[in-house]
Amino acid sequence: MRKSARIAALAAAGLLAVTSLTACANDAATTASSDSGSKGDGKGEKVKIMVGGLDKVIYLPAMLTQRLGYFDAEGLDVELLSEPAGVQAETALVSGQVQGAVGFYDHTLDLQTKGKIVESVVQFSHAPGEVEIVSKKRVKDITSPKDFKGKKLGITGLGSSTDFLTKYLAVKNGVKVSDFSPVAVGAGPTFISALQQGSIDAGMTTDPTVANVIAKDLGQVLVDMRTPQGSQDALGGPYPSSSLYMQTDWVNSHKETVQKLANAFVKTLQWMSTHTANEIADKMPADYSQGNKTLYASAINSTLPMFTKDGVMPKDGPETVEKVLKAFNPNIKNATIDLSKTYTTEFVEKAAG
Structure with missing residues (x-):
């Protein structure tokens, strides 16, 4: 009980530190069972997953899998927790x-240099x-990343x-x-407020924050990496990003559980590929x-x-991520990374089969 209380307290603290949107997202995670009947009855195998912002579209498969009932179908009782930034999910x-x-996925490379x-x-x-996204006030000053010098650039969190x-x-x-100057501003309303108040000149964020910034006419898109082509143009190749990652020792000692998780998530990815954005939105929490x-x-x-x-690591994706990190991260630049230890396709291949 003490451990559960501590986890809940940490999650609550993270939520209070960010936005009302993120708070609503975590509320939706805990009430998903009453809204959709998708949460387990408590008799399934318990797994806790920390998400770097449940309301972010880039991490949508986490909540959608729960809402579709796929965790429950695999005999899992999955508790989704939320933190405002991926680095905090990594810490958890x-x-x-x-x-x-x-x-x-890039956190797996960074952690390897730290012995994890x-x-x-x-x-x-x-x-x-x-x-x-560049603030409408600075669109004439920032026309490409070459103009980042001397600017205040928003990020979700340091690291x-x-x-x-x-x-x-x-x-x-x-x-x-x-x-x-990197400025930690989170996402959602806190990011938008930072743009409005001039706390940042530009910043990197995801949907639905992007859609809201554009709708409010507060900024313009400078670099768009929401598509494979956008990733190719900006980063030189496919850039595997959002993923379910776990400690390898835990994976090896809980293969049956990991397989069930992979089964559920692959079913969700397949479902997403055959349904419209409106149909997906209908499945998500109203908030x-x-x-x-x-x-x-x-x-x-x-x-x-x-x-x-299919949940499979894209070809040459890990190499692109390593190239990106080595360009500025001295820990990784001077380290030998074993990319084969940063991902596995064992479980998703079985799930697809």
Whole structure:
């Protein structure tokens, strides 16, 4: 009980520190059973998964799998928790608070340099799903990442994937990481507020924040990485991002459970590939649309191209991620990364079969 209380307290603290949208998202996670009948009856095998922002479209498969009842069908009682940034989901995983994390694959490489062996077991995407947005007040000053020098650039959190990608775009375009100021502003209303107040000149975020910024005419898209082509243009190849990743030791000692999780998530990815954005939006918690379901469905539609249909790691994806991280991260630049230890296709291949 003490451990459960501590986990709940940590999750609640993270939510209070961010936005009302994220708070609503976590509420939806805990009430999904009464809304859709998709949550287990408590008799299934318990698994806790921390998500780097349940309301973010890039991590949509986590909640959608629960809403579709696929966890329950596999005999799993999955508790979805939410943190505002992927790096906080990573922290929850390596500290043993949760058994899995839904966040960016690039954390597995970063953690390996720190002696933590973590692997992606289901790869949700082959593009980042991220967008660099420039404040309408600064569109004349920032016309490409070459103009990042001296600017305040919004990210979800220090050490997050938005931090990684922002640094890469800067370095790739001749700007040193010391030449601009990263500002942790989260996502959703806090990101939007930072744009409005001038706390940031530009920033990297995802849908539905992107859709809301555009709808409010607060910013313009500078770099769009929501599609495989966008990833190719900005990063030079496929960039596997959102995924279910877990500590390898836990995976090896709980293969039956991991297989059930892979089965559920692959079914969701397949379902997504055959349904429209409106149909997907209909399955999600009502709070996620913030009263504008049309805009929310549009946000989903813009991000759908990033998702895989089978959960398999895209060819050459790990190499692209390593190249990106080595461009600015001294820990990884000077380290030998064993990419084969950062992901496995064992479970998704069985799920597809």
